[in-house]
Amino acid sequence: MGVKQVVKGNFATAVAAKLARVDVVPAYPITPSTLFPEQISTYIANGEMDAELLLTESEHSAMSAAIGASASGARVATATASQGLKLMSEMLFIASGMRLPIVTAVGNRALSAPINIWCDHQDTIAERDSGWLQFYAENNQNALDLMLMAFKISEDRRVLLPSMVGLDAFVLTHTMEGVDVPLQEEVDEFLPPYKPVYTLDVKNPMTFGSFGTPAHYMEFKYQQWEAMENAQKVIDEVFSEFYEKFGRKYEKVSEYRTDDADIIILTMGSMSGTARAAVDSMREKGIKVGAAKLTVFRPFPFREIKDLSRKAKVLAVADRNISFGFGGAVFAEIAGALINEKEKPMLIDFIIGLGGRDITQEDFYKIAEISKDAIDKGKVEKMVHWINLREVQ
């Protein structure tokens, strides 16, 4: 068993990188992820970690360096957030296209403008199509565990794609929580050293990042598509291996009191605990409501979402992001996943907690109330609702 420590979310991701014996950390600081490179530099200075910390001049360069280091066969981790992830964006697509299993912790933070340093999921959601796996932590223990598992999943020969692990800005990154930090020998057993298929090597020259003409480009994209499909199975395998080894259970979609629910509220990240507490309060009043949490957003858990959808009359999606001109991105994915199902619940989208607005139990009561109204009327009158929005002129 590991050691219980009271730590911030950023520390949890940094200690995971240390335990994973990461070789190279190229980083550029940004709120709320700066504690990650700070902690790594402390580990290196103290001789607790044998790694190269590359302090680059921008996030674009940090991800570029991550790509070079990963191509040389190193295990690579970094951390960023918000505008930093946007500056990395160009390189994110190159990392996944070159099939490099880099792991990045993202302190999920709102995007400018107006400038805001608090939590929402817009930064990673906007990288939905970058070819990276996406995991979302509910608490600091999740942040540590998902980072560790991300290396194993990403480096699997059937996958070989990079991963990002989202942890909510401040709510997790800067909040102290009790976390079970696994022992080094336990992690070593769980996560063997990274064995790349190809490596940059002067003695055996190869071309990385080559040209892909119309005659071949699509086949490379298809390989990425297949790798993402394979990741569905690999994630399940790694989640169950992790459970056996460390006793903590992970699921792509975890359900709470959904069995006889009329309404299921689907959440992602730190709001999930609040949703479960709200479910308990509403259950006391006889409201048949349940909650479900999405931990894996890419690859999208189609099967699990289909199973979930059969259990309720309304699936209420709490989206901490907004795709202007449509609605929430998670809602859009769920609608897409269920499109060919004969029986499907009513789907309602709730935009919530943007730019760090608090998400409270009352917000979930409101979501349940609107969902109940749809059940009573037998139809969804309004598809996208904004929750806890102030009246302004």
Next chain:
Amino acid sequence: MDKVNIGAVITTPGSALNYKTGSWRTLKPVLDEAKCKFCNICWQLCPDSAIEQADAKAKKPIKIDYDYCKGCGICVQECPFNALEMVEEEK
């Protein structure tokens, strides 16, 4: 079936030579050997290094490597002696 390495990694060094870019051409430069004065201006200016150098001493004119010549026409434009001409590519 073609084999493509994941991530478009090319494991054979120097294999770019096998990639004949000449097929991109629609017009090609043709040399009138009698007019070539071996000045090598075309050789200097070809952006694709698709011209083999002329040798004035040996009275050997330039030679165009059609495997790589992309038909840009720069050599034809720049030859001071009108020794080169662009003609339609036959396919």
